[in-house]
Every structure is written in structure tokens, then in C-alpha cells.
């Protein structure tokens with residue numbers, strides 16, 4: 001038995017060291033400058049990992065390691081857990097940060113999910129760009145996660161469950177023990193005589209995960225030994241498939257993205273339904289927010305099946321998709337109400353500055369009411385705006401009347417703004433958000449779209465508005 005326990009400790013210690021070495025965070029590599037954090041609940045898994053991390057650090061004194069405990073404020077015992085973590089961190093000689101979170105309990109979201117969201121938000125707020133966050137997740141957690149994903153009817157992305165390594169903001173999340181069963185961890189913890197927190201709610205089978213852990217998985221494992229390991233293998237296979245789907249979606253996105261934003265309807269319509277759904281899920285995933293359900297995705301067919309002059313819209317919890325001509329656009333928040341007129345003192349100052357003949361001098365950035373950031377580039381050549389005359393006010397205006405007549409560079413004659421919006425393919429709901437740059441009352445540019453002929457510099461220094469990405 002002693003031999004088995006020693007082997008368990010050695011296996012876990014090796015898995016931890018190997019995962020960290022894989023990130024270049026060991027003595028053999030000098031380049032990794034980040035900190036190694038452990039998400040530390042004080043439960044048996046993270047208690048053992050904290051103990052082995054402290055040992056690891058003694059062999060790597062140049063590395064900075066720390067523990068991060070999230071106090072969810074859910075249990076009456078939470079203060080006691082925090083105290084356990086503080087005492088234990090002191091004994092191990094590892095600094096501890098405690099993060100207190102407030103749970104946003106929304107309908108549809110379970111307490112467990114709300115706690116997890118709050119926990120990861122707290123982790124993110126403490127991690128630096130090159131940091132690593134370890135968690136004590138193991139094979140049994142992975143098997144439970146896969147069964148929970150099956151219960152929800154997830155596709156390959158959900159069934160892929162947890163990954164051994166993934167980005168967390170600019171940091172990296174590592175789960176060194178994801179392939180190791182809980183029994184090995186318990187055996188090792190026992191042999192080292194560790195004291196850890198026992199969360200009484202872990203026994204409460206009203207929670208889905210606990211129900212699977214205590215009632216379902218033991219029975220399945222008894223009937224089919226190795227069942228958990230097989231579940232974890234299925235999760236890995238799903239992760240591989242998902243990886244392929246993402247690769248395909250990225251290349252499809254390159255092909256269907258329109259240069260001025262949105263996706264091309266005709267390009268999307270030429271894809272098979274499965275490929276289209278894959279692309280849409282990927283695209284919406286990269287934009288954040290709540291994903292549409294499968295039924296909502298099916299409804300999106302209206303967007304590319306509608307007549308060209310129709311303007312269908314599909315709304316769900318995470319946003320709204322609208323079609324305008326050949327483009328599909330995602331709107332997430334309600335459109336902002338913009339002030340009609342806004343002066344740009346910084347820009348005016350820059351344009352007035354005495355060093356006018358110094359192209360390339362640093363330009364201040366100006367933020368617009370629609371959230372865009374712009375700056376100006378001075379130049380001697382090319383299509384550039386003339387500088388304002390002394391005393392002329394520089395402003396941006398929004399929501400100009402559609403009958404305003406303008407003369408963009410490169411078009412003959414003047415046209416109404418309404419006609420120009422159509423020519424430039426600007427969807428109706430974006431029009432009021434386009435900033436029109438004015439000298440006194442005269443429009444000199446529609447930012448991001450065109451410069452006005454009447455305001456072009458004919459000689460000497462001029463300037464070009466440039467969007468800051």
C-alpha cells in the first residue's frame with residue numbers, strides 16, 4: 001500500500017512538473033517571465049497541488065508562485081474555508097490572494113454556473129499576460145463534464161469538455177491532472193497526511209454534477225470498468241474534431257467577410273447548411289456574447305433566403321443579425337443615441353499648431369461619440385484635406401438630413417446624402433453613427449468613407465483622417 005501511495009505522489013508530481021516544463025517554466029528555460037498561480041479552493045485536489053507546487057518551487061527558486069482563492073460568499077462555511085487557505089498557504093510558504101466575488105444569479109443560469117463565471121472573472125482580473133493558472137481538475141471531473149454536456153445536447157465543442165491547456169485572456173490555463181483519476185489524488189493526499197476542506201454541498205445530489213458523481217458514474221464504472229477513461233477519450237476526439245471545424249470556419253470567414261464589415265450573403269448562401277452553421281457559430285463566438293440556439297440558427301436562413309430588398313432581422317439574447325443588400329451584420333447593443341454635433345478641440349488644436357509644415361509630427365487621437373478613435377496624418381502629397389482657415393471651427397456631426405447635397409472625391413457632380421449612403425452600401429441603422437467632419441458648417445469628410453472634393457488641399461500641407469484600430 002505504501003508503494004502504491006508513493007507511486008501516486010510521484011505520478012502527480014511528474015504530471016505537474018511536465019506541464020510546467022512544457023510552458024518553459026522550469027530551471028532549464030530562462031525565458032518565461034510570468035507567475036505561476038494555483039486556483040486554490042482548499043479541496044483535496046487543489047490542496048495536494050498546492051503542496052506539490054510548493055515542493056516544485058523549492059527546486060525552482062527563481063519562479064514566483066502564488067495561490068488564488070475565490071470566496072463566493074455562498075456557503076455559511078466560506079469564511080472558515082478562507083481561514084484554512086490562509087493558514088495552509090502560510091505553512092507552505094506560498095503567497096495567497098483571496099478574491100471575494102458577488103454572484104449574478106440570473107434565471108436559466110444555475111448557481112454552479114454563476115459561481116464558475118464569477119470565479120473565472122476573478123482569475124482573469126488577477127492574471128498578468130505571461131502568467132499561468134493551474135487548476136486541480138482531474139479525469140473524473142472531465143467525465144462528469146462530458147456527461148453534463150450530453151445532458152444539454154451539446155455539439156463537439158461542448159463535448160470536448162475541458163482542455164489540458166487553453167488561453168485565459170493573455171494568460172494560460174493549465175490542468176496538469178486532467179488525465180489522472182480522482183482515486184490517485186485521494187491516495188496521494190492521504191499518504192502525505194494532508195488536511196483539506198470538505199465542502200458539504202459536494203454530497204448534495206440535487207446538484208447535477210454531484211448526482212453524476214455519486215449515483216451515475218459509480219454504477220457505469222462498475223458495469224464497464226474504464227468507463228471514465230473512455231469518456232475522457234471521447235472528449236479528446238471531440239476536441240480534435242472541433243479544432244478541424246474551427247480551421248474550416250476560419251478559412252470560410254476569410255472568404256465571406258466583406259471588406260467594410262459583415263458577411264457576404266451570396267458567399268454564405270453558396271455553402272452547405274452544416275458549413276454555414278459552423279461558420280456562423282465560429283463568427284458569433286469570436287464576437288463574444290450568448291450563442292444562438294440551434295433553432296435560432298435555423299431561423300437565420302431567412303437572412304440569405306430573403307429577397308434582396310427585404311431587410312430581415314433575427315434577434316436572440318446575444319445580439320441581432322440584420323441584412324442589408326449583400327451583407328449580414330451583427331448588432332450587439334442597442335444603437336447609441338449620438339449627439340448631433342461635437343467639437344474636436346484636440347484636432348482643431350493640432351490643425352492650428354504652428355509646426356504646420358512638419359508632416360509626420362505626432363497627431364493626438366480623438367474619440368468620437370460612436371466609440372471610434374481617430375487621428376490625423378499630415379502630408380504634402382496625395383488626396384488630403386486642406387487645413388481649416390484660422391478661426392474655423394472643426395466639429396463632427398451626426399444624423400445629417402438625407403437631402404444634404406455632397407460631392408465625394410472621385411464622383412462627378414453632387415448627390416444627396418441618402419443616395420450616397422446607398423452607393424457606399426451603408427446599412428440604414430449605421431447611417432446616423434457615421435461622423436461627418438465639418439469646418440464651420442461645411443462637410444469636409446464622411447469619416448471612413450470619403451473626402452469632399454471642395455475641401456481637398458491643392459498645394460502645401462494637408463491632412464488625412466485615420467482610424468485608430
Ligand SMILES: Nc1ncnc2c1ncn2[C@@H]1O[C@H](COP(=O)(O)OP(=O)(O)OP(=O)(O)O)[C@@H](O)[C@H]1O
Nearest residue numbers: 039040041043044045046047068069070135136137
Ligand atoms: N473557490 C475557489 N477558488 C479557487 N479555485 C477554485 C475554487 N473552486 C474551485 N477551484 C479550482 O477549480 C478546480 C476544480 O473545482 P471543483 O469545484 O471541481 O473542485 P473543489 O471540489 O472545489 O476543489 P478541489 O478540486 O480542489 O478538490 C479546483 O481544483 C481548483 O483548482
